[in-house]
Amino acid sequence: MTWDWSAVADFMPRFWEGVLLTLQILVLGSLISFTLGLVWAIGFRAPTRFVRWPVHVFTEFIRTTPLLVQLFFFYFVLPEWGIQFSALTTGTIAIGLHYSTYTAQVYRAGIEAVPAGQWEAATALSLPAHRTWLAVILPQAIRRITPALGNYVIAMLKDTPLLAAIGVLEMLQLSRLESASTFQYTEPLTVVGIAFVLIACPASLLVRTLERRLVR
Amino acid sequence: MTAGLWQNWVLPGIWITVQLLVYSAVLAATVAFAVGTARTHRSRAVRFLAGFYTEVFRGTSALVLMFWLFFVVPPLLGWQLVPMWAAVLALGLSYGAYGAEIVRGALNSVAAPQREAGIALSFTPWQRLRLILLPQAVPEMIPSFCNLLVELLKGTALVSLLGVGDVSFAAYLVRLATQESAQIYTVVLVIYFVIAFAITRSMKALERRTKANIGVVVK
Numbered sequence: 001m002t003w004d005w006s007a008v009a010d011f012m013p014r015f016w017e018g019v020l021l022t023l024q025i026l027v028l029g030s031l032i033s034f035t036l037g038l039v040w041a042i043g044f045r046a047p048t049r050f051v052r053w054p055v056h057v058f059t060e061f062i063r064t065t066p067l068l069v070q071l072f073f074f075y076f077v078l079p080e081w082g083i084q085f086s087a088l089t090t091g092t093i094a095i096g097l098h099y100s101t102y103t104a105q106v107y108r109a110g111i112e113a114v115p116a117g118q119w120e121a122a123t124a125l126s127l128p129a130h131r132t133w134l135a136v137i138l139p140q141a142i143r144r145i146t147p148a149l150g151n152y153v154i155a156m157l158k159d160t161p162l163l164a165a166i167g168v169l170e171m172l173q174l175s176r177l178e179s180a181s182t183f184q185y186t187e188p189l190t191v192v193g194i195a196f197v198l199i200a201c202p203a204s205l206l207v208r209t210l211e212r213r214l215v216r
Numbered sequence: 217m218t219a220g221l222w223q224n225w226v227l228p229g230i231w232i233t234v235q236l237l238v239y240s241a242v243l244a245a246t247v248a249f250a251v252g253t254a255r256t257h258r259s260r261a262v263r264f265l266a267g268f269y270t271e272v273f274r275g276t277s278a279l280v281l282m283f284w285l286f287f288v289v290p291p292l293l294g295w296q297l298v299p300m301w302a303a304v305l306a307l308g309l310s311y312g313a314y315g316a317e318i319v320r321g322a323l324n325s326v327a328a329p330q331r332e333a334g335i336a337l338s339f340t341p342w343q344r345l346r347l348i349l350l351p352q353a354v355p356e357m358i359p360s361f362c363n364l365l366v367e368l369l370k371g372t373a374l375v376s377l378l379g380v381g382d383v384s385f386a387a388y389l390v391r392l393a394t395q396e397s398a399q400i401y402t403v404v405l406v407i408y409f410v411i412a413f414a415i416t417r418s419m420k421a422l423e424r425r426t427k428a429n430i431g432v433v434v435k
Binding site: 061064065066067068069070072073076077080081158159160161162164165172176179185186189190192193196197200201204 | 271272274275276277278279280281283284287288291292366369370371372373374376377384387388391397398401402404405408409412413
């Protein structure tokens with residue numbers, strides 16, 4: 001079998017569509033995971049165990065079960081319960097929820113790394129809870145956790161092809177459709193594989209630089 | 217869910233998931249030790265090759281690699297790969313790259329005088345690795361390998377997309393047969409959770425036993 005450049009050229013317009021959709025899933029998924037992760041992290045520190053315990057069990061369950069099965073669960077089960085979203089929305093929510101359980105651990109480590117004196121100072125100043133979190137704790141924690149969050153964005157990028165399983169037209173799904181119509185599997189799949197390396201490697205370098213700058 | 221569906225699909229599916237986990241964990245551990253030790257090698261060329269391997273396999277998606285190994289490589293080489301083995305190869309090579317970083321970190325964490333003592337005793341590099349570095353590095357690796365094993369377990373679900381009859385594929389078949397999704401997918405999620413729980417508990421016991429030898433208390 002020989003490499004066919006014309007097959008690559010034919011695939012390129014669809015490939016760019018896939019790249020754009022992958023990036024869109026990545027941005028929205030990251031936003032969901034960063035926001036929900038913070039909610040879980042604050043839940044871990046709730047004063048009552050009736051909040052802490054369910055949050056622990058839920059995040060542990062989501063973290064130890066496969067994203068692919070969760071995608072199928074959301075895609076096939078939610079409509080049975082009368083909740084209907086498009087494949088793209090379902091996939092983005094599922095990936096955001098899955099990674100929120102990882103980012104929650106990152107937030108937790110960052111929050112625990114803030115010295116106890118900072119909490120005590122906030123208490124001494126009688127700051128209300130929301131001011132303590134927003135003005136004292138989070139600004140210090142976020143500096144420490146930004147690089148680790150970046151690593152999870154890269155991990156999320158590599159999990160976006162799973163959305164192909166529920167029919168989202170991201171890079172992998174488009175390459176499969178292209179292959180099915182032309183019977184040429186080598187070129188589209190190789191282009192997609194290389195694209196992942198080309199996006200992930202500079203991104204991981206960027207995260208490493210960020211780590212050196214922020215964590216000193 | 218009827219007993220027939222459970223016996224015909226779900227139980228064999230669990231068995232295939234466990235087999236996949238074991239085969240790919242063995243391959244990933246082998247790759248991790250080979251590439252991880254190569255990353256601490258004296259030769260710059262060996263270090264570069266090992267680093268290149270790690271960057272490429274950590275940079276690409278395991279699913280894309282699996283498809284590539286199944287659809288692209290066999291025609292290029294002129295042979296056919298069974299989906300199960302394409303999956304094992306993809307998971308082993310991909311997670312082996314993550315494991316290599318764990319091995320490298322643990323080997324580098326062994327104090328420098330330990331290496332120097334080995335050199336002073338005229339040990340060969342292989343003897344230094346086997347008798348001095350690995351016995352001290354392995355207990356450090358266990359918690360990270362436990363996480364990697366759970367990640368690998370979750371990665372095995374990808375094989376259902378190649379039609380390998382693992383527990384996720386069983387869920388797909390049961391859904392088609394019964395038109396009922398909630399029950400089967402909840403059961404499958406719980407199955408993964410139970411296997412992951414068993415892994416973390418047994419790895420914790422292993423860690424406790426290994427570290428007891430060097431006087432570290434594991435909570």
